[in-house]
Amino acid sequence: MLEVSARQRYEEKFAQSKALFERARNVMPRGVSHDQWYADPFPIYMQRAEGARLWDVDGNEYIDYYGGHGGKLLGHAPPAVVAAVNHQIQKGTQYGAACDLAVEWAELVQRLVPSAERVEFMNSGSEAIMYGIRLARAFTRREKIVRFQYHFAGAYDGVSVGNKKPFDVPVSAGILPCAVKDTLVIPINSEEDLEAALRKRDVAVVMVEAAGASSGVVGIRPSFYSALRKLTTQYGTLLLFDEVVTGFRYSPGGVQAAVGVIPDLTALGKGVSGVMPGAGAIAGRQDIMDLFLLKDEEWNRYRRVAHSGTFNANPLCAAAGIAYLNIIATGTPTRSANQKARMLRDALQRQMDERHIQGCVYDSGFSVIHIYFGPCDLKQNCDRGVCLNAAKTRDLSTGQALFMNLALNGVKTPTRGYDALLSAAHTEEDIQKTAAAYGRSLDGLIREKRLLKGI
Numbered sequence: 001m002l003e004v005s006a007r008q009r010y011e012e013k014f015a016q017s018k019a020l021f022e023r024a025r026n027v028m029p030r031g032v033s034h035d036q037w038y039a040d041p042f043p044i045y046m047q048r049a050e051g052a053r054l055w056d057v058d059g060n061e062y063i064d065y066y067g068g069h070g071g072k073l074l075g076h077a078p079p080a081v082v083a084a085v086n087h088q089i090q091k092g093t094q095y096g097a098a099c100d101l102a103v104e105w106a107e108l109v110q111r112l113v114p115s116a117e118r119v120e121f122m123n124s125g126s127e128a129i130m131y132g133i134r135l136a137r138a139f140t141r142r143e144k145i146v147r148f149q150y151h152f153a154g155a156y157d158g159v160s161v162g163n164k165k166p167f168d169v170p171v172s173a174g175i176l177p178c179a180v181k182d183t184l185v186i187p188i189n190s191e192e193d194l195e196a197a198l199r200k201r202d203v204a205v206v207m208v209e210a211a212g213a214s215s216g217v218v219g220i221r222p223s224f225y226s227a228l229r230k231l232t233t234q235y236g237t238l239l240l241f242d243e244v245v246t247g248f249r250y251s252p253g254g255v256q257a258a259v260g261v262i263p264d265l266t267a268l269g270k271g272v273s274g275v276m277p278g279a280g281a282i283a284g285r286q287d288i289m290d291l292f293l294l295k296d297e298e299w300n301r302y303r304r305v306a307h308s309g310t311f312n313a314n315p316l317c318a319a320a321g322i323a324y325l326n327i328i329a330t331g332t333p334t335r336s337a338n339q340k341a342r343m344l345r346d347a348l349q350r351q352m353d354e355r356h357i358q359g360c361v362y363d364s365g366f367s368v369i370h371i372y373f374g375p376c377d378l379k380q381n382c383d384r385g386v387c388l389n390a391a392k393t394r395d396l397s398t399g400q401a402l403f404m405n406l407a408l409n410g411v412k413t414p415t416r417g418y419d420a421l422l423s424a425a426h427t428e429e430d431i432q433k434t435a436a437a438y439g440r441s442l443d444g445l446i447r448e449k450r451l452l453k454g455i
């Protein structure tokens, strides 16, 4: 009997998504509004989410491993957050003035995040990064910034270089060379490279994705956190932790609370509002954050960091954020998600080992797991936690095929298929079902000769 390919089954199972894609393309250039949502031959359109589940327009149900791009540590629609938002929406969503809830929200962030002596809210992680850089440049009166290879930091022009090879070419058309000429990109975990970059004392800020590139695909050596702190202090450079994904997830106080290294500035996003869409924050040392103060005319015009934004600190995000962070503060959701990540990591690894597929599933030290197919020179002393193999590559088309096979088996990951973000809403039963779906997906990849068995 002729084998039906995964692609054929995808076209049949997701017929309504296919139809919607045809319609969407007449009005939206690629039918979606985020590069990571696009899938070949067409994306899947979702309609509903609850807990660890998603439902698409064809009525298919999925176990979701991309909840809020990492922001939903409680899963979708946690009742306390939904109740807070329902209550607030009747009282207004934007007052064109400050709101009382924003103060309580800021106090919670200050209590949880060690570096947050002061907090300023905005609308996204990208904005938080942009203002972090602006603050650092204004405070140090220096222009250069240092980033690490493969680290992602959102959409701001100044950081749109370095997260993809070639590291010196902007990741998008339309970004002027002058926008990234002061952005230096260096390898992670090398004190020599870091010191060489800082020695001229012209770097305003070193920014680091706090758990490593793409939430730990390539991790950070524990001793490198102290080196970051020591060397930036020594050379008068500020240290910014990008905790847009790790904030309120890695621990209630983020990576900084867990590793005990306190940056000068912290960029927050997603999780700060329990993924009520449209929130971010920059937090940090009071003397730096005081650049937002309004004083006399000369200061205001020439020395302060200006900040505006219609939806900044809006009461809807504040209500959601307060409800969400009060639960996060207990530490229970973090422990639960981390435990599920361990279980999933080990269960997926067993599926690979049973099929003799070369590769590894690791948990990057928190509730985000990553899959790698291929050899690894560092295998000997590895505990499948933080991965320091910066040389490994993850083939895009295999990742997309994995995504397709997993979706056909009721599991939803980012469209590159290699990553899974856990939440406290995932159950042990979800993990077992996912492991079985992963096994079937690996068999599909083997049949399609994308993976070789028996290495």
Ligand SMILES: Cc1ncc(COP(=O)(O)O)c(C=O)c1O
Residues within 6 Å of the ligand: 069, 123, 124, 125, 126, 127, 129, 152, 153, 154, 155, 209, 242, 244, 245, 269, 270, 280
């Ligand atoms: C590490 C990191 N920094 C910054 C951003 C940008 O955040 P946003 O999408 O809210 O602009 C992201 C988004 O995924 C991220 O993962």
